[in-house]
Amino acid sequence: MLSKKCKYAIHALIYLAERYQQGPVHIQEIADRQHIPKKFLEAILLELRNAQVLHSKKGKGGGYYLYKKPEDVNLMEIIRLMDGAIAMLPCVSLNYYEPCEECKDEKTCGIRDSFVGVRDETLRILSESTLAKIVHREKILGES
Amino acid sequence: MLSKKCKYAIHALIYLAERYQQGPVHIQEIADRQHIPKKFLEAILLELRNAQVLHSKKGKGGGYYLYKKPEDVNLMEIIRLMDGAIAMLPCVSLNYYEPCEECKDEKTCGIRDSFVGVRDETLRILSESTLAKIVHREKILGES
DNA sequence: GTATTAGTATATAAATTCTATAGAATTATA
DNA sequence: TATAATTCTATAGAATTTATATACTAATAC
Incomplete structure (x- = not known):
């Protein structure tokens, strides 16, 4: 069975894929919409960023966005x-x-x-x- | 990944399948030959017996043996x-x-x-x- | 310089997996 | 019937993994 972490990651990535090239999305927004504990989600997104799947932007108007193309992430x-x-x-x-x-x-x-x-x-x-x-x-x- | 429990079960069953219809085999023998902690193996074999895959015989000369045919266990x-x-x-x-x-x-x-x-x-x-x-x-x- | 947001470190709770301890129950056989 | 061999039962606890929370730091936009 997949871990919750993995399921959360998949759902977060789908959420971001739907908003591909529309600017950064707040962690909080993803957490709310996908019902994921925010801090857990942070750790997950960080890993995905370190793997170059996502990029992030700090500060006001910041957030996470898909770096790879949706057709290149499986x-x-x-x-x-x-x-x-x-x-x-x-x-x-x-x-x-x-x-x-x-x-x-x-x-x-x-x-x-x-x-x-x-x-x-x-x-x-x-x-x-x-x-x-x-x-x-x-x-x-x-x-x- | 399969748990150790599951891997132990598979190896124990193969061991018993190789000795199908040759009488009961001691837990201790299986444990020694397959390097499985004896008490853990006991619990595993018990479950397999409850599932009617194995049968057991208590007391001296006792042990476990495959009840189902080897071609019927997958x-x-x-x-x-x-x-x-x-x-x-x-x-x-x-x-x-x-x-x-x-x-x-x-x-x-x-x-x-x-x-x-x-x-x-x-x-x-x-x-x-x-x-x-x-x-x-x-x-x-x-x-x- | 203040509000906003990600980033880091750490702690802890909860669940699962694996192993060990102690002894009861059953059976064969001398 | 006594003894040894063996499965069966119950429980305890260690180790590991998974999941969540707390508190603080760093970067950025305005």
Whole structure:
């Protein structure tokens, strides 16, 4: 399951994607509209800024705004930043690889293949899911 | 990521699948061979017994043994028993459904579709991965 | 220079995961 | 029937992660 942190991040980013190139948005506004504790949201947005997904502007009229294009930010990236590995086992993770303690020998491990398959399908779908597509989808669903 | 509990369960079940229909196996033996804390393993095996995956025999000469056929136990089932939902969001879980707090309206939610896709692919692969196939795969990999 | 806003550091609450302790109940067998 | 072997039960607590709150600092616009 995704952590709350990750879900908050996704919703905040969608909110900002809907306002792409319309200037900075206050943390407080995002917090209010998406029902996210403000201080928790600050930490989340900060991480996203450090990852160059967002930029921020301090002082009056300041706030956060999407730096990357909405079509260049996808769920795979967001989840990795917030929750870390997407794979179900450390030994099949591309970005957070670690050998399994329980596992004597990776080459003769009978379960690895299954989890490699799950990982690949998961990454394929999540990387195709960009903020642009999500915003577009919500617009269409909202109209019908 | 799978919990340790779940990984322990998978390895214990593989161990028992390799000894299917060869009589009860001691907890201690499984614990030693798979490097699992004995008391933790006890709790795990108990759950699997309550779920009718294993049966047990008490007293001298007792132990645990696989009750279901190895071809009828798959990773999907084991993970659900140990860790609960497999889906990444509660609102797309088949067995552990809950509405998302963050979500105002499921019908106009732009991310649901992606996670439904991930869930379906994951379940497909995991449900195809039976203990029988895993044991068979390890045998082949071990020989080559 | 004052109000507004993000940024930083730290504390703490809450929940989950993992492991350990102690002993009761059951069974085989000598 | 006594003994040893084993599962079963209950509970406690350590360790880790997740989530939230408090208080203050730094930058910016006007």
